[in-house]
Amino acid sequence: MEQANKTLQWPKYQASIFISPCRHWIPDPHHCRKQHFWVTVTMPDPMSRDSHTDEQIMSYVYRRIGTGRVSIDSEPQHGRGLRSISLPIRWDKPYRQSDSVVLEQALVLAEWWLAQIKAKRVTIDQHIVFDALWPCRASEGSLLEVPQHWNKPSFTGWF
Numbered sequence: 001m002e003q004a005n006k007t008l009q010w011p012k013y014q015a016s017i018f019i020s021p022c023r024h025w026i027p028d029p030h031h032c033r034k035q036h037f038w039v040t041v042t043m044p045d046p047m048s049r050d051s052h053t054d055e056q057i058m059s060y061v062y063r064r065i066g067t068g069r070v071s072i073d074s075e076p077q078h079g080r081g082l083r084s085i086s087l088p089i090r091w092d093k094p095y096r097q098s099d100s101v102v103l104e105q106a107l108v109l110a111e112w113w114l115a116q117i118k119a120k121r122v123t124i125d126q127h128i129v130f131d132a133l134w135p136c137r138a139s140e141g142s143l144l145e146v147p148q149h150w151n152k153p154s155f156t157g158w159f
Contacts, residue, residue: 017078017085017129018060018122038086038108039070040077041050047083048113049130054117062110065103072102078129085129087113 041064047057064070071077076086089105091097116122 017125018116019125020122021120036088036090037102037146038073038076038088039102040073040084040086041065042077043083043085043129047130049126054124054126055114057085057129058110058114058117058125061087062107062114065107065110068103070103070106072099083130085124091094 041061043057043060052060056099073086076088077084078086086131087106089109090104092101113122117124
């Protein structure tokens with residue numbers, strides 16, 4: 001009887017494509033919660049695992065978002081065999097914000113991640129971006145909370 005009263009609890013977080021120097025993934029909001037947009041940049045054919053530095057890859061993502069050459073999805077597309085990077089932007093409830101606001105926020109977030117890469121605080125898990133057919137199934141113990149002094153943009157919706 002007690003089992004019947006329990007409701008399904010979705011995880012709050014999932015592994016992102018970013019890894020700390022101590023080999024822990026930085027968490028993203030879990031896609032099952034449906035509280036975020038995912039701004040997705042598809043990688044070009046010449047780009048592959050280990051062909052470009054993390055800084056070059058994130059610079060490409062930043063430029064593509066800046067020109068609006070993205071898709072806005074309901075869940076992340078990286079790690080599904082699609083050769084892409086998806087960044088989470090929290091819904092501005094009760095109404096969905098305009099695509100231009102979502103893109104502005106994604107641009108700020110891409111610039112923030114680029115700064116973290118340049119500061120050597122994170123690297124990109126290029127396997128997830130270019131080769132993985134399934135999203136990373138990292139356990140909660142392998143997720144590392146972003147330190148507050150990194151000043152992560154608040155519209156990403158976590159921490």
